[in-house]
Amino acid sequence: MAVIYRQEILQDITFFTSAPKAQFYDKLFLNLDLSEFPEYTAKTGRNGFSKRALLCAFIVMKCECFSCITDLIDYLNNNLIIAHYCGFNIMKPLPSHRTVDRFILELNNDLLKKLMKSQVLKLSKMGIIDTSFIALDSTPVSANTRQNNPKSFAKNKFSKDNQPRSDKDCGLGVHTASNQHNERNFEYYWGYKNHILVDCITGLPIYELTTSDNVSDSTAALDILSQTNSFLSVDECTFLADKGYDVKAIYNTVKELYHGEYVIPLNKRNTKDPKKLASGHPICEAGLAMHKNGKLSDNGRTRQKYCCPLKNSKCASCPCDHKNWNNGKKHRGCTKYVTISDDYRLSIDRECISFKKLYALRTEAERYNSRFKQTGQERLWGHSFNAAQNLNSVAHIALLAVALAAIVTKSNSSYRCLKSVKRIA
Structure with missing residues (x-):
């Protein structure tokens, strides 16, 4: 027995x-x-x-x-x-x-995109996901190739001409610790990028897109907003992103097409910050306040031209002996141009308290990227673009499914914490 x-x-x-x-x-x-x-x-x-x-x-x-x-x-x-x-x-x-x-x-990745879309719409009908405050960010996904192995001593392993044999679809990218233009803590890698649009209030994904790593973040942003708006309206949204998305086309699209607001820091792109007076007049190398000398319009922007204050003087000489002063021409002295802030990008007051408080919401995208990587997506085991985008999509679907199950069953744990939901299910 x-x-x-x-x-x-x-x-x-x-x-x-x-x-x-x-x-x-x-x-x-x-x-x-x-x-x-x-x-x-x-x-x-x-x-x-x-x-x-x-x-x-x-x-x-x-x-x-x-x-x-x-x-x-x-x-x-x-x-x-x-x-x-x-x-x-x-x-x-x-x-x-x-x-x-x-x-x-x-x-077919379209099937996974359709499944994720249905999950987002279901959470939207339940009043969980909203597009009032949305943040866009990308995270690197390393390809399964020996050239990403730090112990590999192969020559020119991060050369554009040395495409990995195991994955012909991956691209060469660089991952930095921050978006500062002088950041030196960076590393090269072969792989892909996963661009994810996140609801800043709930920390849940709305739309995702996988691209090769040589595609810039700003290039994919407009396509992601367009695809998201096709099934979930982003009209009158507040769009948050880091300096990588500081592109004039994004500002114009969010403002004019979606009638929304944008919270994006200014990327100076290695431009110099000239010394100016309180009135806005720049100061030349000799320490003199420069004078206005007309405006110039080109490439869709308007710039104020400033000239040397001693330009029309017949007896004076340049205190710093500038090279443009003794050029043998009638119009002597140095000139400077200051872009007039007549576009959306330069019209934002990035020092005000409201901008800083809204930009703090963008950290929710960073938190979600951390949860996304914990699912095993930091480095792929597949060897093709289709495998990469399918694995990325499944990871997002899994995290949405966990959140949906926790909400429907009224779990006491946070629907954003996978471990706690599993522990007290």
């Missing part, structure tokens, strides 16, 4: 997985709507494994912060109740490494 009881206990899969973790995945997949995600895509032959089950397996991978498929397969084989919640038939062998790898490599 004891042998029979022992055999029944061994056959009960619930004994081999902790109850909170099993309940966590049960609630997670019950509140994840996959009705529009195709379950089988094969038109001929056997169906194979369910595509929805494979997607749920990758969501488990991101929730457990695994960085490779081998860890995921071992985890599912040792926790069959979770594999059952994913949708697999645990009475049969689970998918192999090759099957799981082929799924993420060949999956």
